[in-house]
Amino acid sequence: MSIDKENQITDDIMDKIVKGEIGTGEKLPSENELADKYRVPRMTVRHALLKLEERGYIYSKQGKGRYVKEAAIPIQLSLTGKISFTEKMNQLGFELKTSNIYCEKIDYDAEVYRILGTARGEAVFKIGRLRVINGEPIAIHNSYVSESSFPKIEEEGPAIQSMFSYYRKQGFKEFSSRQTMLSITFPTSKEQRLLSCKSMVPLIKVESDCIDAESKQILEHTKILYRSDKFKYDITMD
Template sequence: MATLPSGALGTLDPTSDRAVFRQIADQIRDAITTGRFTEGAKLPSEAELVEHYGVSRMTVRNALGVLQGEGLVRAEHGKGVFVRPRPPVRRLASDRFARRHRDAGKSAFTVEAEAAGSRPEMDSLELREERPSPDVSARLDGPRRVLARRRRYLLDGRPVEVTTSYLPLDIAQGTPIAEPNPGPGGVYARLEESGHTLDHFDEEIRARMPSPHEVRALELAPGVPVIHLIRTAFDTAARPVEVCDTVMAADAYVLAYQLPAD
């Protein structure tokens, strides 16, 4: 049985109108966020929490359920409840597609992962020619066929992002873009080498709850949302040359932008 750390948890306030199970959840959450319960640590058992707070087992279970729903803890059958390790945070900066990164032979994911001191990795890749969805087709001005590049990215061994790039087949077919490794600087560097100098990107970002497939792919805890980002790349002729559909674990990212004031 785990030992309740001295001073890790306080006592209930009988005068509060906040439900008892929420008071317990508040105290455990505070102990996690302040480091009294560290990442990977086992929480006190249900029996210990029942004894500490003088409440029923169901009340304790309701409190732990709140924390599981927030993605702070995970329950392991027969072992107990543990503080969930949090993935490294990567700043999604507004200059991540600057040409200087491509000129240095690095993708945006690699540049920002290295800046955060994390180890970037891509552990799965699928390449296929397919008919685009109506939304992708509209964003790319109506191609009948596209090349889809699907991959999953990890930081320090943890999955944080699943991404699919869609490129018109007349641009991608027969080029390094259709190869598993498109070369230094990634797809955008190859687009520019083929005459499609990039002019700007349009991005749409929203937060939502993940699909079951996304939960599995990103190994998300219950209650953790995702950031859904759709980016369209345009060349200097105003042609859309790529649509990138990205789903990111929301607890692994901070969106950071510099916006002009004029």
Template sequence: MDAQELKIKDYLLEGIVTEQFKQDKKMPSEYMLVEQFNVPRIKVRNVYNLLEKMGYIYSRQGIGRFMKHQRKQLDVVMTGDVSFTEKMMNQTAHYKSIVTKVEQVSPEHSIYSKPYVDASNTLYLIERLRFIEDEPAAIHRSYVVVENFSEIKQASNRISSMYAFYKQHGFTDFHSSFSQLEVAFPTELDRVMLGCEMLVPLVRVESDNWANDQQILLEYTEILYRTDRFSFQLLEK
């Protein structure tokens, strides 16, 4: 991106951040920006293509570009010892969770290099796709220690909340010893599952989850949050 394109991008992003451009309203035309910045049309088109890949705008062929929906703020505690399902159900009437993968984890999986994960344990992956307002918002992967739950393989396809499952089996008090947060860009599989563009940043949170009374590891958790449609707040517990 050259200096002219950067100037156009900064102008448009400022309008997006300050809500000068409204949801589902038409963005400035290529012609208007060409005249305003005195640049070739290809530079304006390059900037718009970038903003579309970043998830800020969408195109209607032959009509123009439009602002995507404004973000909906949702409070999420970024640790593994708070139920995502319960938190979301308290904030929106339109939440659902779909199990997308259930499988035993290979001994060669990178999860076994994580803190506190014992190589002698058998892990079972339960992956869920979380929907807010009928849109995919997060991918939630729970790597469950099978030795603690002999029936996990039979029940896994019906599990939407791991915390509800744990409570049904006598585990009611939890804690995390750590949480690790980083920003990543979606893989091809992530983009398909979340329906997002390639330059939409994802917030990846990894943490462990322990049963307080028994002091045993229940699961290692990885959650991928979309950032183009939802703002996730760090809260004090």
């Protein structure tokens, strides 16, 4: 019975936040006030509020209470592979900062190797960049690149912030992509730290390839993790 009440409270408050009946930055009633309102024990209310925190709808201020998080920022994503994320965000006027967070050789991954057309004995590197917009971490971009295609990738990879810029320096000019796949996942502990999110905040995972438009060579396989609690994504094709 308490679980049903807990879910009812969670759904009710979440619905009010989504509809704007409880505004951005607004302080929620105290646990005691909510317990009286819903006629349940205080612990039931606490569990419901913790769920809302995990889902990214509210946050706590030590000794002050719980507040509604700011409204989601609308972001237009390009799924065509013709323009880089950096270029797209700059065009839209966002303050984008990118940090290269790792360049590491991966263990054999049959799917990634197949997509890249790389033999099992050859090296593939994963280059990760953390994207931050207006001071908020938005995404982790992982690019899988074969050493056979880019012999200096181990050396040059740690300095890369934009893969498109890197490819242009290698002589490639125009880019396209094949099939783009979207799915939902949840963050690992490392991804939680990087994206400043809770374990139950869903991440949107976008998987695609970057292809040289002229030669049709596959330059990379890409896996991008986007936070779903701080942003709304427009995926309308350009």
